[in-house]
Amino acid sequence: xxxxxxxxxxxxxxxxxxxxxxxxxxxxxxxxxxxxxxxxxxxxxx
Numbered sequence: 859x860x861x862x863x864x865x866x867x868x869x870x871x872x873x874x875x876x877x878x879x880x881x882x883x884x885x886x887x888x889x890x891x892x893x894x895x896x897x898x899x900x901x902x903x904x
Contacts, residue, residue, distance in 0.1 A: 893899065
């Protein structure tokens with residue numbers, strides 16, 4: 859019984875961790891795209 863509870867809790871933790879890292883990755887990608895398209899930032903290509 860204790861092993862089943864441990865496995866279920868571990869699976870929930872792993873799913874949460876994967877979802878959390880996915881959100882961080884996607885938001886970072888969106889932020890990079892917005893930074894590249896920001897008209898107020900100086901042009902980086904010289």
